[in-house]
Amino acid sequence: MKTNISYEESVEILRELKLEPLGIEKVFFAQSLNRVLAEDIVAQEDMPTHLTSAMDGYALKFEYLEILKHQGLVVGGICKAGESAYISCKQGECIKTFTGAKMPQGTDTLVLVEDVREEGGKIFHSMPQAIHKGQWVRQVGENYRQGEVLLKKGTKITPFEIGLLAELNRVFVCVYIAPKIAILSGGDEVIEVGEAKRENTIYSVNHHLLKAIAQNWGAEVFLFPLLQDDKNHNLESVRQALKQCDILVTTGGASKGDFDITQDVIRQECDMVFKGVRMKPGKPVGFGIKNQQCVFLLPGFPNSCAMTFMLFVRIAFAKLTGNVTGLPMPLKARLQGGIVRKDTRKEFRVCNYEIVDGEYRVGFWDKKVLQSSVVNNFCNQSGLLVLPEGGGDVPDAQMVDFYPLQSLLNL
Numbered sequence: 083m084k085t086n087i088s089y090e091e092s093v094e095i096l097r098e099l100k101l102e103p104l105g106i107e108k109v110f111f112a113q114s115l116n117r118v119l120a121e122d123i124v125a126q127e128d129m130p131t132h133l134t135s136a137m138d139g140y141a142l143k144f145e146y147l148e149i150l151k152h153q154g155l156v157v158g159g160i161c162k163a164g165e166s167a168y169i170s171c172k173q174g175e176c177i178k179t180f181t182g183a184k185m186p187q188g189t190d191t192l193v194l195v196e197d198v199r200e201e202g203g204k205i206f207h208s209m210p211q212a213i214h215k216g217q218w219v220r221q222v223g224e225n226y227r228q229g230e231v232l233l234k235k236g237t238k239i240t241p242f243e244i245g246l247l248a249e250l251n252r253v254f255v256c257v258y259i260a261p262k263i264a265i266l267s268g269g270d271e272v273i274e275v276g277e278a279k280r281e282n283t284i285y286s287v288n289h290h291l292l293k294a295i296a297q298n299w300g301a302e303v304f305l306f307p308l309l310q311d312d313k314n315h316n317l318e319s320v321r322q323a324l325k326q327c328d329i330l331v332t333t334g335g336a337s338k339g340d341f342d343i344t345q346d347v348i349r350q351e352c353d354m355v356f357k358g359v360r361m362k363p364g365k366p367v368g369f370g371i372k373n374q375q376c377v378f379l380l381p382g383f384p385n386s387c388a389m390t391f392m393l394f395v396r397i398a399f400a401k402l403t404g405n406v407t408g409l410p411m412p413l414k415a416r417l418q419g420g421i422v423r424k425d426t427r428k429e430f431r432v433c434n435y436e437i438v439d440g441e442y443r444v445g446f447w448d449k450k451v452l453q454s455s456v457v458n459n460f461c462n463q464s465g466l467l468v469l470p471e472g473g474g475d476v477p478d479a480q481m482v483d484f485y486p487l488q489s490l491l492n493l
Contacts (some may be wrong), residue, residue, distance in 0.1 A: 083354040088471060089361045089428045096369070096394060097408060100132045100399040101376070104259040104328060113240045116300035116493075117257035118403040123233035123250065124362040129225040135161075137218045140198060140205055141189035142176040142413060147210035149174060150193075154204035161186050185219055192218035195342050209296035236404050238300070238493055242252030261402040263395075264327035266319055266344075268309030269334050269382065287384045287457055288333040292391050299399055299493040301329075307333070309344065316347045324351065325370055328402055331395060334382030345379055352377045360471060363426045364390040384457040389430055389466065394492040405493060412468055413482035421469070421476040429469040432459040433484060444484050460487065 084091075106120040132336050142155060149155055158175035163182035170187045171177050177186040184191070193213060198205040207213070226232055233243060233249070239257070247255060267288040275285050285492060286308060291304045306323055309332075313424065323330050332344050345368065346352070352370030357379070359367050363386035368379035376398040380390045397408050423429070433444045444467050449459050468483040469476065476482060 084356040086358040086360060087356055089359055092356055092359045092367075092369070092394070093397065093409070093463060094202045095355060096397040099376075100403060101398060103373075103404040104402055104468060107259050108254045108256050111252050111255050112244060114247070114255050114257055115241065115244060116298065117239050117260065118300065118405045119233055119235055119237045119239065119243075120256040120258045120404060121234050122231050123247070123252065123255070125226045125228055125230045125232055125250070127228050128223040129249070130220050130222060132222060133190070134220040135163075135179045135181055135183045135185060135192055135218065136220050137192060137194055138180050139178075139192040139194045139218060140176040141171060141179040141186050141192050142421070143171065143189055144191045144213075144215040146174065146176070147207075147213060150176075150198075150205065150207045151210045154206045156204055157200070159186075190219065190407045191215055194218065202240060238391075241266045246455040258404040260300050260302045261328040261399055261405075262304065262326060263296045263329045263331060263399070264304045264306060264323035265289055265296075265331050265333070266306050266309055266316075266323055267333040267382075268307075270311045272308055272334075274308060281295070288382070288387045291388055291457070292331060292333070292383060295388065295391060295491060296395075296399075298491050299396065300403065301399065311319075311343065313343050313486060316344055317350070320351055321348050322376075324375060327396065327399060328375060330372075330375060330377045331391065332378070333380045348377060348379050360427045362425050362429045364393075364430075367394065368489065369394065385459065387430065388460065392487075393430075394477055396493060400493060403493075410489045411458050411486065412485050413467060414481050415467075415484050416446040417441035417467075417476055417478060417480050417482050418447070420445050421479045422480070423473065423475055426472050431469065433465050433467040435463065435484060435486065441483070444482065466490070 146155060154175060155176040157178055158172055159169055159177050159180040159332045161169045161177050161183045163180055168184060168187045169177055171189045179192060191213065193207055198207050232246060244341060267286060271283055272286050275281045289305050293305060296303045306319055309319055332348065334344060348370060352372045354368060354370040357368035358365060364379050364381055367390045370377040378395050380387050400408050432449060434447050434449065435442055436445045444465060464487050
């Protein structure tokens with residue numbers, strides 16, 4: 083087991099894990115949100131399949147523009163969306179055509195209703211030279227062509243992919259099986275949400291915070307009863323959790339206190355790969371393997387817990403879903419106000435960010451003290467400012483790396 087390693091080394095260890103997707107299942111497309119595609123989605127036909135009106139107007143043949151200006155074009159009929167039969171347009175005529183309708187046979191251009199004058203069953207246009215051929219007409223295959231790969235295997239399904247699948251009439255899609263994440267958290271000082279508050283107790287934030295992040299990734303999450311400061315109880319809880327998960331996450335009990343016993347249980351049940359990372363917050367983080375299951379030992383403070391979950395667990399989770407994105411690249415931002423550093427570890431500070439004059443600006447204008455217990459620091463538009471290991475103070479206006487939290491909440 084490696085100890086007190088750099089953040090970069092810990093991430094590289096996770097990236098090198100030989101983890102394969104858990105399998106493939108077929109699901110109803112509308113229930114595939116946040117899942118990862120296990121197949122390419124290919125267009126079965128052109129879209130549109132025919133020339134289509136993009137606006138309400140009059141369909142005509144481009145060569146009739148001079149007639150439109152001087153003699154006017156006879157309105158030969160109406161064409162609305164949803165009609166399957168083609169309407170023909172005779173010479174010297176136009177067809178009133180509505181948005182989404184097939185363009186009538188013999189037409190290739192549309193003039194807008196508001197741009198013409200209708201009089202005596204004819205339409206007139208004072209500036210036909212401003213009209214170009216194909217105007218306001220959606221061409222065949224403009225959206226996509228038959229045989230085109232529209233969604234690649236490994237794509238995470240968002241609401242927009244759901245919309246496309248509906249357009250394609252894909253009733254079922256093949257997705258990777260969602261990893262099961264078990265979360266164990268607690269300690270005698272921790273009580274469940276809804277319990278009556280007792281003196282010197284805190285509510286269980288970690289359980290529900292991590293579950294919400296994992297569900298946003300598309301995980302199936304199991305919350306177990308709160309751990310106690312009792313080794314036998316913790317051992318039984320860990321063994322039960324390992325029976326039904328692909329990733330086990332424990333929070334708390336990872337440091338050097340007399341009652342930090344969770345780490346002893348994890349060492350007993352798993353092959354530890356590393357324990358202790360030179361980062362702030364999150365120094366006690368650990369990682370182990372039990373058969374093909376990943377086990378993460380995370381700190382107990384909510385900020386440290388959430389931060390290490392987003393930075394470490396998402397790498398293993400992504401591999402198990404066939405998603406190769408892992409961690410996003412940090413963005414560049416200009417620091418507002420200098421930073422005085424008192425620690426040489428790599429540091430992730432919860433920060434505010436905004437866009438000013440086309441660039442990101444980061445700072446701490448509405449953050450409370452930078453302690454790992456201040457979970458409200460994460461709320462609103464926040465990010466993680468990244469300070470390198472061994473670096474010194476950072477002056478005002480210097481460019482720094484940061485992650486918008488949303489980039490870590492999404493997979």
